[in-house]
Amino acid sequence: xxxxxxxxxxxxxxxxxxxxxxxxxxxxxxxxxxxxxxxxxxxxxxxxxxxxxxxxxxxxxxxxxxxxxxxxxxxxxxxxxxxxxxxxxxxxxxxxxxxxxxxxxxxxxxxxxxxxxxxxxxxxxxxxxxxxxxxxxxxxxxxxxxxxxxxxxxxxxxxxxxxxxxxxxxxxxxxxxxxxxxxxxxxxxxxxxxxxxxxxxxxxxxxxxxxxxxxxxxxxxxxxxxxxxxxxxxxxxxxxxxxxxxxxxxxxxxxxxxxxxxxxxxxxxxxxxxxxxxxxxxxxxxxxxxxxxxxxxxxxxxxxxxxxxxxxxxxxxxxxxxxxxxxxxxxxxxxxxxxxxxxxxxxxxxxxxxxxxxxxxxxxxxxxxxxxxxxxxxxxxxxxxxxxxxxxxxxxxxxxxxxxxxxxxxxxxxxxxxxxxxxxxxxxxxxxxxxxxxxxxxxxxxxxxxxxxxxxxxxxxxxxxxxxxxxxxxxxxxxxxxxxxxxxxxxxxxxxxxxxxxxxxxxxxxxxxxxxxxxxxxxxxxxxxxxxxxxxxxxxxxxxxxxxxxxxxxxxxxxxxxxxxxxxxxxxxxxxxxxxxxxxxxxxxxxxxxxxxxxxxxxxxxxxxxxxxxxxxxxxxxxxxxxxxxxxxxxxxxxxxxxxxxxxxxxxxxxxxxxxxxxxxxxxxxxxxxxxxxxxxxxxxxxxxxxxxxxxxxxxxxxxxxxxxxxxxxxxxxxxxxxxxxxxxxxxxxxxxxxxxxxxx
Numbered sequence: 001x002x003x004x005x006x007x008x009x010x011x012x013x014x015x016x017x018x019x020x021x022x023x024x025x026x027x028x029x030x031x032x033x034x035x036x037x038x039x040x041x042x043x044x045x046x047x048x049x050x051x052x053x054x055x056x057x058x059x060x061x062x063x064x065x066x067x068x069x070x071x072x073x074x075x076x077x078x079x080x081x082x083x084x085x086x087x088x089x090x091x092x093x094x095x096x097x098x099x100x101x102x103x104x105x106x107x108x109x110x111x112x113x114x115x116x117x118x119x120x121x122x123x124x125x126x127x128x129x130x131x132x133x134x135x136x137x138x139x140x141x142x143x144x145x146x147x148x149x150x151x152x153x154x155x156x157x158x159x160x161x162x163x164x165x166x167x168x169x170x171x172x173x174x175x176x177x178x179x180x181x182x183x184x185x186x187x188x189x190x191x192x193x194x195x196x197x198x199x200x201x202x203x204x205x206x207x208x209x210x211x212x213x214x215x216x217x218x219x220x221x222x223x224x225x226x227x228x229x230x231x232x233x234x235x236x237x238x239x240x241x242x243x244x245x246x247x248x249x250x251x252x253x254x255x256x257x258x259x260x261x262x263x264x265x266x267x268x269x270x271x272x273x274x275x276x277x278x279x280x281x282x283x284x285x286x287x288x289x290x291x292x293x294x295x296x297x298x299x300x301x302x303x304x305x306x307x308x309x310x311x312x313x314x315x316x317x318x319x320x321x322x323x324x325x326x327x328x329x330x331x332x333x334x335x336x337x338x339x340x341x342x343x344x345x346x347x348x349x350x351x352x353x354x355x356x357x358x359x360x361x362x363x364x365x366x367x368x369x370x371x372x373x374x375x376x377x378x379x380x381x382x383x384x385x386x387x388x389x390x391x392x393x394x395x396x397x398x399x400x401x402x403x404x405x406x407x408x409x410x411x412x413x414x415x416x417x418x419x420x421x422x423x424x425x426x427x428x429x430x431x432x433x434x435x436x437x438x439x440x441x442x443x444x445x446x447x448x449x450x451x452x453x454x455x456x457x458x459x460x461x462x463x464x465x466x467x468x469x470x471x472x473x474x475x476x477x478x479x480x481x482x483x484x485x486x487x488x489x490x491x492x493x494x495x496x497x498x499x500x501x502x503x504x505x506x507x508x509x510x511x512x513x514x515x516x517x518x519x520x521x522x523x524x525x526x527x528x529x530x531x532x533x534x535x536x537x538x539x540x541x542x543x544x545x546x547x548x549x550x551x552x553x554x555x556x557x558x559x560x561x562x563x564x565x566x567x568x569x570x571x572x573x574x575x576x577x578x579x580x581x582x583x584x585x586x587x588x589x590x591x592x593x594x595x596x597x598x599x600x601x602x603x604x605x606x607x608x609x610x611x612x613x614x615x616x617x618x619x620x621x622x623x624x625x626x627x628x629x630x631x632x633x634x635x636x637x638x639x640x641x642x643x644x645x646x647x648x649x650x651x652x653x654x655x656x657x658x659x660x661x662x663x664x665x666x667x668x669x670x671x672x673x674x675x676x677x678x679x680x681x682x683x684x685x686x687x688x689x690x691x692x693x694x695x696x697x698x699x700x701x702x703x704x705x706x707x708x709x710x711x712x713x714x715x716x717x718x719x720x721x722x723x724x725x726x727x728x729x730x731x732x733x734x735x736x737x738x739x740x741x742x743x744x745x
Contacts (some may be wrong), residue, residue, distance in 0.1 A: 035448020
């Protein structure tokens with residue numbers, strides 16, 4: 001009997017690749033509906049205060065204008081109710097901004113009006129005619145000045161066991177008693193997501209109580225839930241469609257004011273309304289990686305054993321919504337440290353709310369931790385890799401649990417060989433090629449191997465095609481391709497006979513695509529649904545064939561249009577016969593974590609990044625010559641798309657290390673880096689050919705597929721690897737990113 005071809009682990013091309021390169025893929029701004037109207041937002045020009053007057057008459061009289069919506073005439077949104085015990089509190093206190101609900105201004109470029117017209121050009125013209133008067137108040141956008149008023153997040157105030165609460169293990173005074181120690185401050189500036197596709201939405205009220213949204217979102221179910229609650233609608237009355245998403249690094253994990261504004265505008269004009277943010281509005285209205293100050297102290301014995309670590313962090317948030325992230329999580333569990341303390345605070349500024357950005361929190365925290373590891377190794381005159389090995393953890397020191405799996409040592413060895421780590425000199429500035437100083441650095445990353453609950457339906461069509469549906473989205477990593485491979489192996493069908501449909505809230509429920517959890521969660525649900533479908537087919541065949549009625553589940557196979565038994569070559573039933581009745585060959589399966597593995601083991605993915613850089617001795621220009629990124633991420637479903645994920649994360653890490661920095665003019669509370677002319681992201685010339693490798697060892701404690709997740713660890717640890725390489729090349733330690741030439745000359 002011919003062995004079934006295995007598709008998991010293969011480098012299969014993307015199933016949606018042809019649609020994307022030919023333009024057939026339809027994104028949220030590309031849907032055309034009868035009677036379409038177009039919305040353009042008008043933003044505030046102050047960062048704090050009140051609107052005292054709005055002149056919209058010229059805009060209303062402009063050609064083609066259907067409506068100008070402001071706080072003065074906006075329909076009341078049922079979900080826009082004041083929160084908190086004090087009814088006098090602003091409507092936005094403690095939650096997302098409730099657009100057009102009052103005259104308060106909380107950040108510069110906050111939406112104050114929506115102009116709706118019959119063409120986009122007319123809406124843009126009329127938007128320029130809106131005039132506002134303000135009672136301006138003193139604002140605060142300077143993070144350094146605001147840090148003195150930083151506070152413990154409310155979640156930690158209410159729950160001492162919150163991940164944001166202060167943490168202490170071992171002796172609290174260990175650092176004070178240590179003689180061999182370092183203490184340094186590290187700064188990550190505000191960074192913008194900058195996806196190719198800007199945020200856009202088409203809102204259509206099909207009836208007074210039925211709403212359809214074509215939206216750029218990473219979670220159709222979460223978006224449906226948010227706007228059903230906002231408009232007091234049954235969730236089944238809200239359709240959310242996001243079949244294709246043109247890049248998102250976390251900024252589409254939140255429901256934003258422009259979405260609410262579009263829905264309000266569509267309600268006012270009683271027509272479908274399309275709204276796309278401008279690139280400048282992407283810098284002000286849909287989140288960012290928050291500016292974060294960190295202080296890290298570390299002590300060690302002369303032979304290189306860490307004795308204590310203290311890690312403090314202050315991150316920025318908005319004045320109307322508390323945003324927190326896991327900046328200190330990696331420090332608490334990555335290295336062996338008998339005494340360790342962490343302290344996290346946030347400072348409220350007159351800016352829009354931050355949001356998770358790839359490697360949320362951990363990428364920020366890893367810059368401080370992995371830079372400090374390099375600094376301590378230098379103080380000890382130890383190779384940084386050897387220093388990490390001497391403090392390697394064989395179990396989670398934070399939770400006192402074994403790792404579900406951990407192959408980080410294997411990553412160290414494989415990466416060091418590929419980068420040529422043996423050529424690294426202990427003394428900085430020791431290697432020179434003409435006018436270029438050469439250096440090597442490394443950085444480590446980790447992120448939880450999370451798995452949630454997901455539903456997947458699977459149906460076999462009369463032509464032998466298996467159709468699977470799930471509400472999950474695909475923001476670019478190749479989710480549909482990975483699910484096709486998982487289904488092909490589970491069913492025994494070729495990938496071309498699998499169709500995985502996603503991106504609609506009407507499909508079986510799934511969580512958002514974020515936190516490196518999609519393959520862990522949806523992938524397992526796909527496998528479970530396919531196995532259930534095979535068993536359903538076995539039951540259907542067993543009604544007329546005793547051989548199938550008594551067969552074991554694992555003995556059933558689909559091959560060449562037949563349901564067959566591996567133990568009985570003569571037993572076979574045409575698949576077409578089993579699908580004659582509508583819905584006969586259809587299953588809907590919920591897959592969720594089972595057992596108590598999550599309580600018995602600590603489950604993480606791990607990565608290591610090695611960088612070789614060249615720094616020009618006169619100009620301070622930094623070139624990343626080589627980057628090697630390796631991952632212990634469990635079973636690799638698709639070698640090609642997984643490697644693409646790692647390469648994309650590495651490029652993001654280059655931007656984080658060398659270029660990205662959103663500059664705000666504190667006099668006005670407005671960003672001056674508001675486009676790609678001033679806000680620099682890496683282009684081809686900035687990124688070397690990234691070499692990627694995987695340990696590819698399964699972790700069956702996470703799920704039956706053995707997957708662990710890649711998306712976040714692809715970025716976490718890259719920036720410090722480059723920073724450490726720059727130090728090795730020049731002897732200059734840059735602790736405030738980005739590493740620009742002025743900091744090296």
